[in-house]
Amino acid sequence: MSSEILSVLEYMEKEKGISRDDMISTIITAIKHAATKGPNAGQELKLEINPKNGALKAWQVFHVVDSVGDPHKELHVEKAGVLKPGAQIGDVVEKEIDPALLGRIVAQVVLQAIRQRVRQFEKDRIYDEYKDTVGDIVSGTVRRRERGDLVVDLGKAEAMLPAREQVPGEEYSPGERIRCLLLAIESSSRGPELILSRSSPRFVRRLFELEVTEIGDGTVKIEAFAREPGYRTKIAVSSTDKKVDPVGACVGARGARVKSIVRELGGEKIDIMEFRADPRELLLESLKPVQPRQVRLDERNRRIEVEVADADLALVIGRRGQNARLTSRLLGLKLDIVKERVGLADFDSKVAGAAATLTVIPGIDEATAAKLVSLGFVSVDAFVGVEQDDLVEAGFEPAEANAILAKVATHLGSNSSRQ
Template sequence: MRAEFLDALEEIVKDKGISKDILYDALEAALKTAYKKNFGSAQNVEIEIDKENGDAKVYAKKTVVEEVENDLLELNIEEARKINPKYEIGDIVRVEVTPKNFGRIAAQTAKQVVLQRIREAEREIVYEEFVNRESEIVTGLVQRVSKSNILVNLGRTEGILPNSEQIQGEIYNQGDRIKSYILEVKKTTKGPQIILSRTHPGLVKRLFELEVPEIHDGIVDIFSIAREPGSRTKIAVYSNDQNVDPVGACVGYKGSRVKAIVDELNGEKIDIVTWNKNIEEFISNSLSPAKVLSVEVNEEEKTAKVIVPDYQLSLAIGKEGQNARLAAKLTNWKIDIKSESQAKAEEVNENITKEESLDDVESENIELID
């Protein structure tokens, strides 16, 4: 342990960003282990490193007693008072016991322990960095595929994109640069495990925050997002400034902003609609691009009956019911969509049923009179 070793520690502090105190604590613990392994584990010792010249000294901690039974742990009162006349029975005395060849043996034994502590400190730094970034977006390079999981290089560490969080149909090639959503950061024995997602609605939210300055600045807010990854997303936005059109801000000049997001999501369709505190208006907007004639809501059951023109019915429902399904997720209301002719037919049937019921009642009254 000499100056060159201290210089090496300084380099580690600079390169790895690890606290010098953490390194010295690790080093002292390692040297204590080395001493006990090579010179006897029965002693109660502590290590002291001179941070100026790198010298390491070993001190045995002994209890002052009247009669010594274990000379490794105890020191006679007379011997103790030769060191300092003020010592009394029960006091702890530090006695230097540094072996002549301690430096060489200690350095050899301590090396792996110090490296291990450095790895642990690095892992802790990475964990602290990423645990505070949960629910954020991160850019990385596809490193390799392992058992259908994608390993993504995030710089100081790797992230895992599990099969369940991958967009169906997306192909990931080594070296591809992708944006992902940090779903969860876990502590494991092998270091921090960073779970990424390409399917989470939060990814779309963060992409809009990156692309739309008005969202980043709080002028435009995102109310809700409904997503079927790889296929289609609906996003409801509103403006805190009456002079700013929220949908226009998100779309951008000639669609440039939303196009950048669609490209990042490999062609996933995105519908941007205006949120409105009037639920009828919001439900109507949520079914975009379909045109809505009327919305009738049941507040208690959170259900809505929507009437659309006949030629708009298939558009309102969407392929395999996707548009209606996403609108229901976006608004958190159950939506029943009818065409204008279906609604009229139902109304006619209801009227006929009512008339038949009245006729039945009148017939029963006549029979009673008779």
């Protein structure tokens, strides 16, 4: 048996990386366990294995008593004196035995224990090998499909790409290369299980971090992110360096960087925009090229309402509401999309436009412009022939009326001189 044990110790150490001390402990534990099931079940054993030559020695351990109740564990004091001269009641004596006497079942149990230890070692090795890789992208080869899940060979271990983590529409056959995000290491009855993902938003984020050096070094930051796997991804980026255009850095020269990511994602569309801290401004960026008519933010209830023309409604909502959902996730707000209001809304927008026309006159603020528009002064030309008394009758103070007319005259005069 010693030569067989030595062979096992040498093989496990060289091929599996399991130390001799570890395997010796495993074998000893297995032999003791096997002995409890053999013909001498119940005996207490002491075992030693020489790590250099694999020699196994065994002793049966007895407790010295004056009245034997269990012959497998107890020895009368008189017989104990033969093994250990001067033995006293309460002492422990050892009797060396031939390991072969432990029974043929020992060899089978030892072999089973070795296999279990190897499996456990492989499990521990897998966990140690990949525990620091969670969140990174790994490459492998598709091996087989199991009830919708893909088994992927990563080289040092097999991993699982569950159906829930696959992208709709993507199909892989055995032998194909595949890149995935190592999403997690889950415990199972078979040991640690490597879980992969291609549908996680973190997969696309990690692709950008690898492809765009400015993201990797921290110059460009991904501020907001939203993804509908297989359909579209929206990403908002900012730059810590004023000289670096964050959107341009992500797109790359002639779109090379983003095209590389799109190819990896099987043609999934990617919208890259510059981040805006104001949700209203970020909403406008996200909806381009659509120009909303009105945007209303309700910070208290974490909602934002956007009003768009009827012709743009379908584009803003997107196929099956995907564009609306992506925009909502990007903003972190509940998004309400409504059609452009007619009637009063049109009138209000015209009033606002007329007031904006008057505010171009230096010295006339928005409040004054709004008051003038309400009185019928919807353009600069409307002041032709107007005198101080006309404005006073409309509710302005004489000094204020004179100031308004003077500013209008100056503005008209400067425009005439340019022409």
